Amino acid sequence: MLDRAARKAVREVEPRRDLIREGERPRAVNLMLDGWACRYKQLADGRRQILSFLLPGDVSDANALILAEMDHSIGAITRLRYAEIAADEVEAMIARSPAIARALSWSELAAAAIAREWIANLGRRTAYERLAHLLCELFVRLRHGGLTDGDSCDFPVTQGDLADATGLTAVHVNRTLQDLRRDGLIDLRGRRLAVPDLDALKRAGLFKGNYLHLTGGAADRAPAD
Amino acid sequence: MLDRAARKAVREVEPRRDLIREGERPRAVNLMLDGWACRYKQLADGRRQILSFLLPGDVSDANALILAEMDHSIGAITRLRYAEIAADEVEAMIARSPAIARALSWSELAAAAIAREWIANLGRRTAYERLAHLLCELFVRLRHGGLTDGDSCDFPVTQGDLADATGLTAVHVNRTLQDLRRDGLIDLRGRRLAVPDLDALKRAGLFKGNYLHLTGGAADRAPAD
């Protein structure tokens, strides 16, 4: 698919570095190759909100090229490898192959669907449900991308990050994770997450995977945003 | 722009009726003509979250046709007039005119940008800021669509709706609106909103309009989602 173009400009950044900042003009479409990143916004007084996680295989802004400037930043969580695909190259690929156009379009829509689910998550779920839901989403997306190992996966996100993603504080994330552990729903230690009973976790988070639209996208592995 | 195609199938629904429900297959792209609608999700136990407001001029799902089924519902808030544009017709228009393709694409992206801002709003702002921010957004969007009259506009949303949009309860929305009134930031009575000092309201809501991307879209009037 995009793999060919992706070989061109592979970049690498250190953890906690930004790929691009709010206010800048988007340079290119980025394909995540290895490591985790996130989109986030920061309020004037420093409050931070993570808007989505970018996992290997995800495409950053399928056609952000239409918008004049970024309304949020993208930061690396781990050391990160990604491929920058220049605007004109994307245009060319779209023109050449309807399949690619469709895949990119699908990726945009899937990202938007995830954003909508997050709105519901932040607006109407308790801390416990919210974390359960987020962990479900990440686990399912990773599994769909072939990045899980049985019932476990790498999980490089700090509790502070989880707080910024769920609209909670780090302290309360800590306590709520303990609750989830106590209830046997997760095993999260040292950058590694295990989910012994995914269905139970889904129930706890009122998780319905339909919003991920995991059928109908690119055939092989084309996780959402 | 889309106006020509829009004349074809104009529909009308009563307030509080759904245009389409979660789980259904999207039938067509809808162009809002008159009245307000919203996207929303409902959790199993009835908790409801509004995901976005659809104002006249907005397009519902520029190319939802790619996704197999709706992951949320769309409901009318007021009596609503809208135009249904069939899938194949949209395809044809896109093929015929790159300008239309671009406009639709832009509309999608703008909607996604708004969704991201809502995530930050729900996650990191207080009730007071959150309401101020939402009112700012709606007022600015309405004004951009030529739907304001000086510093005021129609505002058919109930406090219950505002609660579902901001992740609060109706009771607390009521109290917070009173605070906003007391501070002279808004005048909201009988389905009508006035904003005597928009800049002050923006400050109160930590509102930065950049995420609306109001420049660069369709030339005339092309509000977001």
Added chain:
DNA sequence: CGGGTAATTGACCCGGGTCAACAGCAGTGG
């Protein structure tokens, strides 16, 4: 005037925030 929806108010409570200390652990340099 009656019925229904939306707005408002009061009393009380709790989920989650705040503040502050402390523990674990990896990396780093001597």
Added chain:
DNA sequence: CCACTGCTGTTGACCCGGGTCAATTACCCG
């Protein structure tokens, strides 16, 4: 090998923004 540093995770005490419950009061419309 160990002390030092910095980040992340953990815990406790206390507090407050916002939720809950329930009653009233406007409106609107026929």
